[in-house]
Amino acid sequence: MRGRLFVFGRHVLAPLLAVAAIVSSGGCATSGARDARDPAEGFNRAVFAFNEGLDAAVLRPVAVGYDAVLPTPVRSGVSNVYDNLADLFIAANNLLQGKPADAVNDAARFVFNSTFGILGIFDVATEMGLEKHEEDFGQTFGRWGVGPGPYLMLPLLGPRDARDAAGLVLDSLVDPVGNVGHVPTRNTLSAVRLVNTRATLLPADKIIEAAALDKYSYLRDAYLQRRRSLVFDGRPPREPDEE
């Protein structure tokens, strides 16, 4: 999912976040049972409908074409190149979270994949037993004890909680793709990353369709669970109110 956030770069991001913050602090009246984690549900649902429409009209068809045209090894190479660029950023976040051993692992991944893996096209580090991690500034804040805050559905960028929206601003500042000076190159790299990420999510579409009574709340709850799990590095304690 993370690929989606960087796409429009920092220029579009700041005003979007400001709008989201204003709307969420104002709150919106919603019908039915209210979820304390989602105070702006009415607004969020409207943005979700907009995002869904855009996805169905533009992004999904492009991703389907991309998936159909390119053979698996090519798509896998594209994913690996972007993942490799992210590893240094992940190393920095692991360091900030007080996990130096993981940070060394991530930096070593970057070194091996950039060299033996030919600029990251092949993920040789995983074969060597260096595990891939997933970290970002939102998780780092969570590790430092910051709570998730209200849930937001951002236009174009998708779901975030307030903590991750703040993390997203920092993420995009240090994003290597977003910092490419040559604008056409940067836009191309961003667009390919977006389409590639969307293509990897195609199988999930059908499963969510089969599973969800209400797609909006299903995705919201999945997002919140996923982020909580990531903050605990995949081993979250059971929520206290369960059972």
Added chain:
Amino acid sequence: MKRLIATLASLLSISAAVAQDIAPDALVRSVSSDVLEIVHKDKDIQSGNIAKAVELAEAKVLPHFDFAHMTRLAVGKDWRKASPEQQKALVDEFRTLLVRTYSKAFIEYRNQTIEYKPLKMQPTETDVWVRTLVNQTTGKPVQIDYNLEKTDQGWKVYDISVAGVSLVTNYRSSFAQEVSLGGVDGLVASLRAKNKAGAASVAAGKK
């Protein structure tokens, strides 16, 4: 004759005991590798035959699932409000929904390989997480974890977490919303409607 019966009886009890004694990680491993092998060989499932995938799940996977426990966990606080008949209806409908979802997942992620994380478990433990990593042909590996509980019938799965998202508790807030709008019967009706639509898409041969 008596001796024969006694021998048979003891054999039966031994095999039952063996089934119960399978460690939770060994159980997850043998069931998933069986299923993957069948999915790899079965042309119908490969080409997206969901009815066939459901059949496979029913035969191989579901005997190891505790759907009553899953439903209790998904419904949460409202479970106690439900009458025994309502509870039974909830379990039946939720089971159908989960089975169809799970079978779709078989089809969508058919080319995967599974890595099993070592399980550190005390002999006295009755509730464990078995952790696996599913490698896809493209994209990042997905962490899939199984939460099992020791019962009189051996270890049973009562929660599955995909990439940190519980397929069971993820329903909790939407279920609570349904109950607050239409009571327990309202939730049963919504699940029924969802399953009816799903069954229609299976019958129509849609993937």
